[in-house]
Amino acid sequence: MTANPLLNALIPLVADLSKDMSDAERYRRLLAASRELFPCDAVALLKLSDEVLVPVAVEGLSADSLGRRFKAAEHPRLQALLENRGPTRFAADCGLPDPYDGLVEGHSGHLEVHDCLGCPLYLDDQLWGLLTLDALDPARFGQVDLNTLEAFASLAAATVKASERINGLARRVEDERQLTAVYKEAATRHRPREMIGQSAVHKRLQDEINLVGDSDLTVLVTGETGVGKELVAEAIHGASARARKPLISINCAALPDTLVESELFGHVRGAFSGAVGERSGKFELADGGTLFLDEVGELPLVVQAKLLRVLQSGQLQRVGSDREHRVDVRVIAATNRDLADEVKAGRFRADLYHRLSVYPLQVPPLRERGRDVVLLAGYFLEENRARMGLRSLRLSPDAQKVLLGYDWPGNVRELEHLIGRAALKALAQQPERPRILSIDVAALDLPGTGSVAAAQTAAAAVPEIPAGQDLRTAMDSFQRSLIEQTLARHQGKWAEVARELSVDRANLNRLAKRLGIK
Known part of the structure; x- marks a missing residue:
C-alpha cells in the first residue's frame, strides 16, 4: 500500500x-x-x-x-x-x-x-x-x-x-493591542518602531531591554552614532509599566544653551525676551511617563546641576518662577561620548553621571551584528520599494556580500541612507522603469568597493594576455586598461578615478605617468 x-x-x-x-x-x-x-x-x-x-x-x-x-x-x-x-x-x-x-x-x-x-x-x-x-x-x-x-x-x-x-x-496579545491604541491616541507619540535582528548580540540587547524595562531605573544608553539609541529608548519605555504614558524626547545637542533650561523645565511669562506666556517643559509633559535625553553629554554645566536636582527630588522650577512643580518621570539618557572621560575633563558633573548611569546599556555597532545587516537592508529595501512605486526592489548576491564585509562606521543610519541612494542610482541607470529593480555593487558605491566593481567590468574587456609575457608587463597592461576605462567613465576627472579605485591621488598620478597615460 x-x-x-x-x-x-x-x-x-x-x-x-x-x-x-x-x-x-x-x-x-x-x-x-x-x-x-x-x-x-x-x-x-x-x-x-x-x-x-x-x-x-x-x-x-x-x-x-x-x-x-x-x-x-x-x-x-x-x-x-x-x-x-x-x-x-x-x-x-x-x-x-x-x-x-x-x-x-x-x-x-x-x-x-x-x-x-x-x-x-x-x-x-x-x-x-x-x-x-x-x-x-x-x-x-x-x-x-x-x-x-x-x-x-x-x-x-x-x-x-x-x-x-x-x-x-x-x-500579552491584549496588552499589545492596548499599547497600540495608546500610542495612536497620544499626540506626542508616533507608532513604536520595530527592532530588527536575529544575531546573538542583538538578542542579548533585547534581553537587557526587557530586564531593565520592567524596572523604573534610570538608564544610560551608549553607543556609536547611528546605532539606534533612540529606538532602544522607545523599546525600554514600551517594556515598562509606563508604556501607556507618553515618551517625550529632546535632543540636547540641537538647542542653543539659552533655550535648553526652558525646554526642559518650562518658563513663565516674562522670564526672558520672547517669553510671552507660560510654557510647560519636557519634564512636565512627560509626567507619569518617560523622558528621553538624547546627546545628554552636550548639556551645559549650569543645566546639569538643575537636572540633577530634579532627578534627586522630583521637583523643578520653571524659568523665572519660584514655584515648585513635582513630577514623576523616568529618565533614559543617551550619548555617543565616554561620559567617564568627560567627567575627568571637567565637562560633565560626576554626580549627574552616576545618577544617570544607574543601568548602563551599550548598543552594539552594526559591524558586530553579523547577518543582521542583510535583514535591516531588506527592511529599508521594502520601504524604498513602496516609496518609488516599484514591484520589486532587491540586492544582487554580490551586493549582499559587500554589505556583510563593510565596516559601517555610520551604523544603521548609514545603511538606511545607503539603500535609499543606491535605489535611486540603480533606477536612474535604467533606460525605462523596470518591474524588478536590482541594486548591484556599483550602485551601492561603498568606500573600497568601487575598485571591485571597476575591476570586474575591466576584466571582461581586457584582452587575454599572450602566453610567455612576464608578470610585470602583464600587470602594467591590466592596470593601464583599468585606469583608462575608469577615466573614460568619469570623463577625465582624475579625482573621481582615484576615489573609485580607492588609491591616493598622488600615487595614481605617478602610476599613470609611468604607464604612459599622462
Whole structure:
C-alpha cells in the first residue's frame, strides 16, 4: 500500500506540538513539510500586525526577506489572501504583482513568480497571518488539492499557537493591542518602531531591554552614532509599566544653551525676551511617563546641576518662577561620548553621571551584528520599494556580500541612507522603469568597493594576455586598461578615478605617468 503523503507530512508536525524547541526550529520543520507536500520554489510564514505582514520564517527567498515588512494595502495579492477565508491560487496570467518577484533564491536574473498559492491562518478564529507558496513554473500547482492545503494550514496554525503558548506570547496579545491604541491616541507619540535582528548580540540587547524595562531605573544608553539609541529608548519605555504614558524626547545637542533650561523645565511669562506666556517643559509633559535625553553629554554645566536636582527630588522650577512643580518621570539618557572621560575633563558633573548611569546599556555597532545587516537592508529595501512605486526592489548576491564585509562606521543610519541612494542610482541607470529593480555593487558605491566593481567590468574587456609575457608587463597592461576605462567613465576627472579605485591621488598620478597615460 502506498503511504499517504499528507499523513507523512502531518504526523511529524503533530508530534512536534508537544515538544519544547525554539521558534526557529519549529517553523523550519513546518516550512520543510510544506515544501515536501507542495513542491515549490519558495514558502513563507507571515504574521499580520497592524495591517503589516511580518515574515516569521522563509525558505527559498532571499535572506533579506526576513527584514522586509509588507503593508497589505500595498500588495494586492497578499490583501486578497487575507480577505479569503480559504486557500487561494492565482491564475498564471493574473495581473496582480507578486511581492516575491525577484526574491526567489537560486535563480539568476530578475525572475517573476508565475504560480502562487496562499492560505490565511486563524488562531481561535482570529486572523493571525498567512502561509504562502510560490513557484517560477506557471503549472507547478495545477494538481494541488486546495482542501489538502487547507488541512495543512490548520496544522500550521496549531504549530504557531503551540509556539506562542510555550513562549507566553498569548498572554500579552491584549496588552499589545492596548499599547497600540495608546500610542495612536497620544499626540506626542508616533507608532513604536520595530527592532530588527536575529544575531546573538542583538538578542542579548533585547534581553537587557526587557530586564531593565520592567524596572523604573534610570538608564544610560551608549553607543556609536547611528546605532539606534533612540529606538532602544522607545523599546525600554514600551517594556515598562509606563508604556501607556507618553515618551517625550529632546535632543540636547540641537538647542542653543539659552533655550535648553526652558525646554526642559518650562518658563513663565516674562522670564526672558520672547517669553510671552507660560510654557510647560519636557519634564512636565512627560509626567507619569518617560523622558528621553538624547546627546545628554552636550548639556551645559549650569543645566546639569538643575537636572540633577530634579532627578534627586522630583521637583523643578520653571524659568523665572519660584514655584515648585513635582513630577514623576523616568529618565533614559543617551550619548555617543565616554561620559567617564568627560567627567575627568571637567565637562560633565560626576554626580549627574552616576545618577544617570544607574543601568548602563551599550548598543552594539552594526559591524558586530553579523547577518543582521542583510535583514535591516531588506527592511529599508521594502520601504524604498513602496516609496518609488516599484514591484520589486532587491540586492544582487554580490551586493549582499559587500554589505556583510563593510565596516559601517555610520551604523544603521548609514545603511538606511545607503539603500535609499543606491535605489535611486540603480533606477536612474535604467533606460525605462523596470518591474524588478536590482541594486548591484556599483550602485551601492561603498568606500573600497568601487575598485571591485571597476575591476570586474575591466576584466571582461581586457584582452587575454599572450602566453610567455612576464608578470610585470602583464600587470602594467591590466592596470593601464583599468585606469583608462575608469577615466573614460568619469570623463577625465582624475579625482573621481582615484576615489573609485580607492588609491591616493598622488600615487595614481605617478602610476599613470609611468604607464604612459599622462
